[in-house]
Amino acid sequence: MSLNRSWDSLVITRLKIRKYGLIIGTSFQNSLAYGANFLFDTFFYAFVLFIFLQLWRAIYGHGGAIAGYSLNQMIWYCVITEMIAFSGSNIFYSLNEEIKNGNIAYALNKPYHYISYQLANGLGLMGIKIIINGLFGVFLGLLYIGPLNGFHVNYLPLIILLVCNGLILNFFAITCLGLTAFWLEENTAFFWIYQKLSFMLGLFLPVEFFPGWLQKLALVLPFPYVFYGPARLAVAFSWEKFWPILWVQLGYSGLFLVLALLIYRKGVKSLHVNGG
Amino acid sequence: MAFEKRPGDRNGEIFMPIIEVAGLTKQFRTKVKETGLKGSFRSLIMPEYLTVKAVENIGFQVEQGEILAFMGPNGAGKSTTIKMLTGILYPTAGKIQVLGLNPTRNRRQLAFRIGTVFGQKSQLWFHLPPQDSFRLLAGIYEIPDREFRMRVDYLVDLFDIWDLMRIPVRKLSLGQRVRCEIAASLLHKPEVIFLDEPTIGLDIVVKQKIRDLILLMNREERTTIFLTSHDVGDIEQLCRRAIIINHGAVVLNESVKNLKYNYLNYKIIAVKYSRPVSIQIPGIVKLKEKEYETAAISGESMEYAAKIAVDTKKQNLQHVVNQLMGLGEVLDITISDQPLEEIITAIYTAAPEMNANVTES
Structure with missing residues (x-):
């Protein structure tokens, strides 16, 4: 009897896991429909x-190093940060649109948690983008500046882990911003500020390029952990740098996830679906 | 306020309410702005809010296996009510129980047992063929593989959508898409299905097909159907009972038989003759008549058109049509229902009469 019950609960757990797996897969497939878009993105990445x-x-002129980075390292730094930027989720805009045009109604009456659903959906899209941009980025780096000096392939899995964490941290942060659409008619200013800060504090320049006080300030903010962290390593x-970066990434991801859940829980109560 | 849990007794029949709503109210707060630049600045500094009552103190019950029409003109609060019943919107006040669950608190639990179709929105993935969306929905509703395959075969057959299953949704026509949408919402064998304007924007043939399917699934699986529409044809053909709401409040809650007898008794006949005639049929109401010249090459150049209302309680429709046909050469004749808006006006003004500058002939 109890064996039966535990077998049943195993089947149910399997079905629950499969549910989110299927959402990831479907989002992956749906993204493939935007093939031309991907092509345009990769061209732009190269440009x-x-x-x-x-x-x-x-x-760099005649060589040397700036803030500890050689030209070869600097170009590979940009390859990685841009790879993350081009593979990011568009969750901010999709949440914004879905909440404002009322399509969220269809997502809310399904037996899943809306945020889990969005995450699974985002993972599908980010997954396909990072695979394409990852391969293309390595090709571009080799083409433009040659192999990365001093790179050891043993570290590759750790770098991939940090890149994925960066994407997820970014995902949860902009999810929080997107969910403000429950109350605000115009919330793109938040996203704009977030994006520009991310650009300044990591995407364009490594944190080491800043004066000491700004470095200290930047490293307590979430922005450098999306782009700078993975690219620097x-x-x-x-x-010595790997562990702090990993923990801060996970810490901020957790914090933004909890924040997103709280905003969602409060926001969905004040949802106002117009018409239809 | 607690709900009666015991099955009740009405007209000697045992009934079990599956949806119970009492004192349901939903208010929205919207920002209002005066016109012009000055108004924009004022609303920026001192925003003014207006409370809109979308639904106000409504109450009703729906029995298991019933097909209920929930009707009202645009903006009456139909969709808002459906969204509260399915747990999407939170009520401002009042009680709701669907299948014994509180939709607000047990939304996900309830989602396993209900289905929803919003005629103006889509739950199918735009770029993927329906079969992929179906597979995903099966996963979402935690349907085991074997069961899913049997269910899909059954529904695809029933809805006659074999040939549509592999075409991306964006390439389907509205009618084809709606058929797929309804089939998709039935995958998990819901006990109640909410159909919000399922026939909106469809042509008459497809509309009829959708209505037949709704009836079929009610009969085959005893699915309770909660249907909103502002098409009188939908309720006449499908439902035994109708609730009409307007301005967020229940205007009428009675059997379609009574509704038909009391308020749907007017048929509108538009008729066109090849030459002017004088329509003198006792008991009919002439709403409009017009004589006009035509650019015909043949001799007679005056045509005549009239719109009349027939009270089917007092007059036999066929008899009236026969008389009209006998008056002259009929070029065109159409019989239609009274628009819902007029029925509601009639309910309000108590006397179910036509509200036009009527001249009794």
Whole structure:
């Protein structure tokens, strides 16, 4: 009898896990419908990197290192940060749209948690993008500047882990911003500020380029852990830096997840679906 | 306020309420703004809010296996009510129980047992064929594989959507999509299905097909159907009982038989003759008549058109049509229902009469 019951609960757990797996898979498939979009993104990725290549070549002039980064490291740094930027989720806009046009109604009457659903959906999309951009990015890096000096392939799984964590941290942060659409008609200003801070504090420049006080300030904020953390360790791995970056990434991801759940719980009560 | 849990007795029949609503109210607060630049600045500094009552103190019950029409003009509060019944919107006040559950507190638990179709929205993935969305929904509703395959075969057959299953949803016509939407919402064998304007925007043939399917699934699986519509045809053909709401309040809650007898008794006949005639049939109401010239090459150049209302309680429709046909050469004739808006006006003004500048002939 109890064997039966535990077998049943095993089947139910399997079905519950399968549910989110299927959402990831479907989102993956649906994203493939935007094939042309991906192609355009990869072209743009190549173009942005080319501009950075020219810029840093001019800055580095006859070689040497700036803030501890050689030209080779700097270009690979940009390859990684842009790879993350181009693979990010569009969850901010999709939440915004779904809440405002009322399509959220269809998502709310299904037996899943809305935030889990969005995460599974986002993982599908980010998954396919990071695979494409990851491979293409490595190809671009090799093409533009050659192999990354001093890179050891043993660290690759750890770098992939940090890149994925960065994507997820970013996902939860912008989920919080997107969910403000429950109350605010116009919330893109938040996203704009978040995006620009991310650009300044990591995407364009490693944190080491800033004066000491700004470095200290930046490293307590979440922004550098999306782009700077994974890219810094990819170009110069050290265990002393790996652990703090990993823990802060996980800490901030957890914090934003809890915040997103709280905002959602409060927001869904004040949902106002217009018409239809 | 607690609900009566025991099955009740009405007209000697045992009934079990499956949906119970009492004192349900939903208010929204919306920002109001005066016109012009000055108004914009004022609303920025001192925003003014207006409380809109979308639904106000409504109460009703739905029995198991019933097909209930929940009707009302646009903006009456139909969709808001459905969204509260399915747990999407939180009520401002009042009690709701669906299948013994509180939709607000047990939304996910309830979701396993109900189905929803919103005619103007889609639950199918836009770029994927329905079969992929069906597979995903099966996963979401935790339907085991074997059961899912049998269910899909059954529904695909019933809804005649074999050939649509592999076409991306974006390429389907509205009618085809709605059929797939309804089939999708039935995958998990819901006990109650909420259909919000399922026939909106469909042509008459497809509308009829959807109605037949609704009847079929009610008969085959004893699914309780909660249908909103502002198409009188939908309730006439499908439902035994109708609730009409307007401005967020229940205007009428009675059997369709009574409704038909008391309020749907008017048929509108539009008729066109090849030459002017004089319609003198006792008991009919002439709403409009017009004589006009036509650019016909043949001799007679005057045509005549009239719109009349027939009270089917007093007059035999066929008899009236026969008389009309006998008056002259009929070029065109159509018989239609009275629009819902007029029925509601009639209910309000108590006397179910036509509200036009009527000239009794």
